Amino acid sequence: MVDLGIDHVPNEYLTSICKGITIKAPNNLPIIDLSGIDSDDLKRKSAAEAIHLACQKWGFFQVMGHGISNELMQDIIKMVHYFFNLPAKERMVYYSTDIYKSFRFSTGSVASAKKKFWSDYLFQHCQPAVHEDDVPESIPNYRKITSNYAKAVDELARKLLRIIAQNLGLDWQILEKHLDPPKQTMKMTYYPQCPCPDQAIGIGCHADPGTITVLQQELGVEGLEVNYNGQWIPVKPVEGALVINVADMLQILSNNKYKSAEHRVLVNTKRPRVSIASFYGPTDDKHIAPLEELLGDNPPVFKACLFREYMDNFYKNHLGTRNIETLRILNN
Numbered sequence: 001m002v003d004l005g006i007d008h009v010p011n012e013y014l015t016s017i018c019k020g021i022t023i024k025a026p027n028n029l030p031i032i033d034l035s036g037i038d039s040d041d042l043k044r045k046s047a048a049e050a051i052h053l054a055c056q057k058w059g060f061f062q063v064m065g066h067g068i069s070n071e072l073m074q075d076i077i078k079m080v081h082y083f084f085n086l087p088a089k090e091r092m093v094y095y096s097t098d099i100y101k102s103f104r105f106s107t108g109s110v111a112s113a114k115k116k117f118w119s120d121y122l123f124q125h126c127q128p129a130v131h132e133d134d135v136p137e138s139i140p141n142y143r144k145i146t147s148n149y150a151k152a153v154d155e156l157a158r159k160l161l162r163i164i165a166q167n168l169g170l171d172w173q174i175l176e177k178h179l180d181p182p183k184q185t186m187k188m189t190y191y192p193q194c195p196c197p198d199q200a201i202g203i204g205c206h207a208d209p210g211t212i213t214v215l216q217q218e219l220g221v222e223g224l225e226v227n228y229n230g231q232w233i234p235v236k237p238v239e240g241a242l243v244i245n246v247a248d249m250l251q252i253l254s255n256n257k258y259k260s261a262e263h264r265v266l267v268n269t270k271r272p273r274v275s276i277a278s279f280y281g282p283t284d285d286k287h288i289a290p291l292e293e294l295l296g297d298n299p300p301v302f303k304a305c306l307f308r309e310y311m312d313n314f315y316k317n318h319l320g321t322r323n324i325e326t327l328r329i330l331n332n
């Protein structure tokens, strides 16, 4: 994608655009401070309440005081720019469309795909860990930066899952136990500039399949939007903040109490944009169903699914929209 050097947008990109205009509303997605919540009950209570409301209303929120240092956040963005500025020949060594590979360079613009997205990315497994042989040698400090980053994301995800479990009125460990061991992957995306941004899309509208996603946006470039009641609201990058979103398996586990949020990424003519998305969820062999503890008087809203099959459909539908609806039990 980066190397196409084209000055127009080929037709097949048009089919990927999810209709709907952007509401240039002020960014009123909640920004929740997690600092001090482990030692201060009042801070914990107010952060937990804010997370509960955000999971119900938006399925999207931002967090500060999350434990990932500014330095690491800057290093990883620089590292991704470094990779995408390497000569194409060096990058193509890592190119693969095999979704089970533990590290690969790929593109949202795969030649055979029905939907094409204006983006390239690096995809890496974190839990279970990337294979030693797959680690890219041509990126300085790749292993050190990504392993520190993945470890910090794991701690943050666990912290959030504990709060979310308690917010659902359940034992604080229930979600963590349910995912044990979790699957954690990271996608480092590069959205090149685009000559006609209204004719292409960085990534089409979708909800993430896992339980929660931790997303870092590069500062100073916009693009991410969340669907809120049919309107697209920009999620502006905030210094030091990470975006958290509820993904499909959390919507299922919570028996529809929390909603996974649809989102998309627009592109621009001026400059490329980098983002780091960490996906946290079940391993492929897990069956996911509404938690029994939440059923009581409420019937299950979704059927159980095998996560591997859910993921296969997600890729087959080129992200699709509302894949979760295929599991809804009707007449509820």
Ligand code: OGA
Pocket (backbone or CB within 6 Å): 187, 189, 203, 208, 215, 217, 224, 263, 264, 265, 275, 276, 277
């Ligand atoms: C994704 C995604 C958002 C972004 O890769 O699933 O939604 O800002 N990325 O890059």
Ligand code: NI
Pocket (backbone or CB within 6 Å): 206, 207, 208, 263
């Ligand atoms: Ni996403």
